[in-house]
C-alpha cells in the first residue's frame with residue numbers, strides 16, 4: 001500500500017521517545033490511508049504492536065507458583081537445585097510428586113544431558129523440600145533472569161533457603177576430583193564483564209531492593225552446618241570452602257583463561273549457579289551452594305592430562321552421587337533444626 005513514509009517516521013519517533021530507549025522493538029504496519037474527518041487531509045493510519053516486556057512480573061511468577069500449589073498442595077521451606085548428574089538427590093525424597101517442567105505453564109525446559117527436567121516436591125529426611133531435577137543454563141540460550149526464574153517460583157512456594165549445587169572443574173591445585181567446594185564467594189564473569197546480571201530490568205521493590213548487597217551472599221551459619229555434616233559423615237577432608245567462577249560456557253576454558261581466573265582468586269569454574277544465587281539473595285532467600293569437583297582443569301601447555309569433556313563431568317558426578325545425596329539428606333535436617341531454633 002502507498003503511504004507517506006515521512007508521516008510514519010514522525011509517529012515512530014514520537015512513540016519511541018515516549019516508551020524510552022530500553023523498550024523492546026516496536027513493529028509498525030501501515031494499515032490504510034484515510035481522509036482525516038476534521039483536518040480534511042489524507043493521513044496514514046498506523047497499527048502499532050508493542051512487543052511485550054521480556055521479564056515476568058511478580059504476579060506472573062506467583063501464577064506459576066499457584067499452578068504448582070494447586071497441583072501439589074505444599075509448603076516447602078528448602079529448595080534444592082540439582083547440578084549435572086546430581087539428580088539422584090531426588091531419590092531420597094519420600095512421598096514425592098513430580099511435575100515435569102514442560103507441564104508447568106510459563107516454565108522452561110532442560111535441554112542438557114544429566115538434567116532430568118522435573119520439579120519434585122516431597123519429604124527429605126523429615127523436611128518438606130522442592131527439588132529441581134535439572135536446571136537451566138545461559139549456554140542453552142536462556143537469558144540469566146530466566147535461568148533463575150525457578151528460584152522466584154520457589155520463593156512464592158514458601159521456600160526460605162536454597163541449596164544450589166553444580167559440577168565444576170578445579171583451578172585450585174590442592175583440590176582433587178570428587179572433592180566438594182562450598183561456595184564462600186564468587187566471580188560472576190558474565191555479569192561483571194558481559195552485563196548479564198539476572199536482576200537487569202525493572203525492579204519490583206515488593207520482591208527485593210534495586211541494589212542488593214552480595215557481601216554475605218553465602219550464609220556463614222549454613223556453611224558451618226554443611227562442614228559439621230561432612231565431619232559427621234567422615235567426609236571433612238574432601239570438603240573445602242572457595243570461590244566459584246562462572247564462565248558462560250558452553251566452551252570449556254583455555255589454559256590462559258584458567259590461569260587468569262586462578263590469579264583472580266578462583267578455586268573452581270563452572271557454567272551455572274550464579275544467576276540463581278543472585279536472584280535468591282535479591283528476594284531474601286538464604287543460600288548454601290556447593291560444587292562437586294568433577295575434573296581437574298588443565299593449567300599447563302605441556303600437560304598430557306585428558307581434556308575436559310561433559311562425559312567426564314557426568315561420570316564423576318555419577319560416581320559420587322550416592323555420597324552427595326547422603327550429604328544433602330543429612331544437611332537439610334541440620335539446616336531445618338537451625339531454622340527452627342532461630
Ligand SMILES: O=P(O)(O)O[C@@H]1C[C@H](O)[C@@H](CO)O1
Pocket residue numbers: 082083084085135137165166167168249270271272273309310313
Ligand atoms: O548444572 P551444572 O553447572 O552442574 O552443569 C555442568 C557444569 C557445566 O555447567 C556444564 C559443563 O560441564 O555442565
